[in-house]
Amino acid sequence: MILQFSIKNYRTFKEKAVLSLIASNYDKDTRENENIAYNEKFGLRLLKNAVIYGANASGKSKLLDAFGFMRHYVLTSSKESQKGDEIDVFPFRLNSATEKEPSEFEIIFIYKDTLYRYGFEVTRKKVISEWLYYKPKTKEIELFYREDNKFDTHPRSFTKGKTVIKEGLVRDNALLLSVAAQFNDKTSINVLDWFERLKTISGLNESGYxxxxxxxxxxxxxxxxxxxxxxxxxxxxxxxxxxxxxxxxxxxxxxxxxxxxxxxxxxxxxxxxxxxxxxxxxxxxxxxxxxxxxxxxxxxxxxxxxxxxxxxxxxxxxxxxxGYTLVVDELDSKLHPNLVCKIVSLFNSKELNPKNAQLIFNTHDTNLLSAGLFRRDQIWFTDKNKFGEAKLYSLGDFKSDEVKKNEPYEENYIRGKYGAIPFLGFFENLNTILSHHENEK
Structure with missing residues (x-):
């Protein structure tokens, strides 16, 4: 299961954006039995789903696109590109300070009773840094840290990775993780296996699946x-x-x-x-x-x-x-709101989802906010400022006196209490503007 996903300087996200699926204590008595999967080994309460709202062009789809980019790059960087090929990554381009800076990705997940933290920074030309940590028991252990072409590796737990480095088999535009997996490093293979189990699909175009x-x-x-x-x-x-x-x-x-x-x-x-x-x-x-x-x-x-x-x-x-994770862009497209509710309920169900599969999706369907399906820490928003910079935040980030457990989320979201809605002031003057143009003819 995913614990956390973060990106920085990618597409519309200039600053770091963090999507957490670790349940907060703030909502501990809300849908605890349905929406939470408890991991006894690490003492974690994990959310089975998360929904993302926001205005058009606010970053909802770009956030989920980042899942897809990270997955694809991890699985293919060592075998589908050649030396000198560009990396298909796009930094935030509306600021001169970031357009040539690296984009950063990190994901924390549990797989086969081990907690992993893996991430990298890349530009269009090369990998700037890369790191892999794992936690088989109680202590997090660094398996490797890469900075350009300098590598620090664990002397006992990442020996095959050390070998491919020594043989010069890691290209500037390839991930060490991907190369090590090709040479049968067990831990790297486990991480790649997990990425295979991360499913990303489009709700707008079903032809792909x-x-x-x-x-x-x-x-x-x-x-x-x-x-x-x-x-x-x-x-x-x-x-x-x-x-x-x-x-x-x-x-x-x-x-x-x-x-x-x-x-x-x-x-x-x-x-x-x-x-x-x-x-x-x-x-x-x-x-x-x-x-x-x-x-x-x-x-x-x-x-x-x-x-x-x-x-x-x-x-x-x-x-x-x-027990995989499913990431869906525009899940509600073409579907009745009640049907989307049933899909979410399917993932919440202990009986129908015994392996604790996760669902992460974005939507414009505000009916879900009044359906009683989500806790506050499962409801996320993307918002964009006047500089074109998107930010990500949760309803659980608001103070308890600002957002109460039983308040009408749908109504309050539509009227703008939580932000992440389009500013439509131009429409208020549109009739006057159009009339003015008509008179000029």
């Missing part, structure tokens, strides 16, 4: 679970089946290269291509009696919300079954 869900339906057990979620969402879907591509029905205007590729893979590799997902609905007679089933095309007949929820079922079930 719909195929994953489709593949899950070919297993009867997983298909049954996906159907249970679809039925629970009250979408009217009774069954789902994959429609395999028929060679004889390939579109006539399909480019020849693509057609040849499909035919070759189908013949030589026995590959199967899916042309659609068919959803089964009940058909009724005039008296309301079920008389038959009708198949709909997921692409042509179902709503955009149904298509998105179908795609989401695969990642959600995968994360919950394995």
């Amino acid at each position: 719909r195929g994953f869900t489709m593949s899950k339906t070919e297993d009867p057990v997983h298909k049954a679970k996906i159907l249970d979620l679809l039925k629970a969402a009250d979408l009217g879907i009774r069954d789902i089946n994959l429609q395999k591509l028929d060679i004889d029905k390939l579109p006539k205007d399909l480019p020849k290269e693509l057609r040849d590729k499909i035919l070759r893979e189908m013949h030589e590799e026995k590959a199967e291509f899916i042309s659609d997902v068919l959803t089964t609905h009940k058909k009724y007679d005039i008296n309301g009696r079920s008389i038959d089933n009708v198949n709909f095309s997921l692409d042509d007949d179902e709503s955009s919300g149904t298509r998105k929820f179908f795609a989401l079922t695969g990642p959600i079930l995968d994360v919950i079954e394995n």
Whole structure:
């Protein structure tokens, strides 16, 4: 589980921003049994989910984008780039002092009963610094600290990392962690394994994970679970089946290269291509009696919300079954507010989420604030000042006399009590401005 994630000088975040999933004592008697996972070894109370609010362009998506960048860079820096290749990182560009400074990332998490703290600073050209600490018992131990091309390593617990350094195998634009994992350093492999289990997806474009869900339906057990979620969402879907591509029905205007590729893979590799997902609905007679089933095309007949929820079922079930962390940008897009509430409740449930999977997402759906699903320390905001600098803060950061436990969070947020809403004063004068332009014609 994630304890804390922080970034600095990345995208819209000039100063350090820290997202903590360590539960505060401030809310200790609020949803303690549902929303909290207790780690006995380290004596930690950890939050199962966190929601982020803010105005458009305030940094909500950029914060979650930072999760995606860190994950991708950790998993690929040693094998998908060459010496001299640029690192795909973007510092805060609206200030001359930071645009050429490094961007910083750090994450603290627990995996296999060990607490890890890992981070790095990078520019577009190279790794400036990198560090890895772990806590197998009660004391945090430094495994390595890197500053440019100078490395300090633990003499006993990071020996393979020391070897790759000595052999000059760590490029300026690659992470020592990633290289050490390639050479079978056990601790580095554990850290990379955890990053594999950190899932980041877009709620605006489900095409990136719909195929994953489709593949899950070919297993009867997983298909049954996906159907249970679809039925629970009250979408009217009774069954789902994959429609395999028929060679004889390939579109006539399909480019020849693509057609040849499909035919070759189908013949030589026995590959199967899916042309659609068919959803089964009940058909009724005039008296309301079920008389038959009708198949709909997921692409042509179902709503955009149904298509998105179908795609989401695969990642959600995968994360919950394995105790992973799911980060979703714009979870509420295309989905009914009540359905988003049910997804959050799924992660809160002790029975349905026994391995304490975590959900981190941003949203504009203020209904969630009045649904009683969150503690104050789970509600976060991004706000941007006149210099374009975003900041991140929690409702739990407010003093107890400023924000009370049972106050109407949704109403107070909308009226601006917590900040993180757009300033729309221009709209108040818009009618006058437009009338002035009309008179000038």
